[in-house]
Amino acid sequence: MAHWARTNGLIRTLYIVGGCVLLAIVITAVLQATGRIHLFNKSGSPVVATQKGETSPPSKQSQNNDNQQPSSAKADTGNDTNTKLMAPIGNFVSTHHPNLSNNPPGSSFLTSVCTTNPGATCQIIFTSGSVTRQLPAETTDAGGSAYWNNWKLQDYNITEGTWTIQAKATLGSQVEISNDALSLEVSP
Numbered sequence: 001m002a003h004w005a006r007t008n009g010l011i012r013t014l015y016i017v018g019g020c021v022l023l024a025i026v027i028t029a030v031l032q033a034t035g036r037i038h039l040f041n042k043s044g045s046p047v048v049a050t051q052k053g054e055t056s057p058p059s060k061q062s063q064n065n066d067n068q069q070p071s072s073a074k075a076d077t078g079n080d081t082n083t084k085l086m087a088p089i090g091n092f093v094s095t096h097h098p099n100l101s102n103n104p105p106g107s108s109f110l111t112s113v114c115t116t117n118p119g120a121t122c123q124i125i126f127t128s129g130s131v132t133r134q135l136p137a138e139t140t141d142a143g144g145s146a147y148w149n150n151w152k153l154q155d156y157n158i159t160e161g162t163w164t165i166q167a168k169a170t171l172g173s174q175v176e177i178s179n180d181a182l183s184l185e186v187s188p
Contacts, residue, residue, distance in 0.1 A: 083117055085174035088167035090115040090145065092124050092180045098153060099187040100160060112148040114140070116169040116176065122146040126156075126163040126184060133158050140169075153186060160186050 090113040102108040112135060114122035124135040133156045138146035153159075165180035 083171065085120060085169060085171040085176050086116045086144075087176040088114045088116045088122060088169040088178045090167065092165045092167050092178075093184055096180075096182045097185050097187070100153060101188060108152050108154070109150045110148075110152070111150065113145055114138075114167045114169065115143075115145045116140060117171055118142050118144045120144070120169045120171040122170075123168045124148065125166040125168060126158055127166070128159075128161050128163045133163075158184070158186060160188050162186075 092112055092114065094111040098108065098110060100108070112124045114124060116122060118140055120140050121137050122140055123137045126133045135148045135151065135156065138148065140146045163184040163186065165182075165184055167178050167180075169176045169178075
């Protein structure tokens with residue numbers, strides 16, 4: 001009887017472990033299919049798995065290089081016409097209530113992120129009435145994200161008032177635009 005109980009317990013443990021492994025495989029397959037992780041490149045060779053937008057920030061930032069990620073992080077997919085372009089998501093602007101007076105100190109620096117397909121081009125567009133301003137176009141990295149770090153409203157002539165925010169992603173001839181649910185409310 002004791003032997004039967006141990007065997008039954010072992011079989012139950014094997015079923016639990018097997019079920020967990022199967023569940024992990026299914027979850028990984030779904031995340032791979034939806035583009036949330038990238039375990040294989042186009043040739044089918046294994047690569048390091050990354051989450052969308054997972055990159056290390058540049059170690060040295062300057063006014064002209066704030067928007068640049070290391071070249072090794074850039075995606076190589078370019079105009080892949082076999083891939084459906086995903087609508088951009090992300091923190092299109094780090095705060096929706098900035099001010100032009102830099103009060104408190106350091107508050108005038110903003111960060112923007114656009115996430116879509118790797119190798120796509122992203123832009124962040126601000127509109128107030130008939131006036132449109134935009135951050136420069138950036139190519140998304142291998143994780144599918146483009147970054148604009150430490151930019152200032154004044155650098156793009158974004159003035160006091162209410163601005164709508166859009167992110168525009170382009171991949172080959174495909175274009176997807178997403179609207180931020182919140183407006184940019186710029187105070188003096």
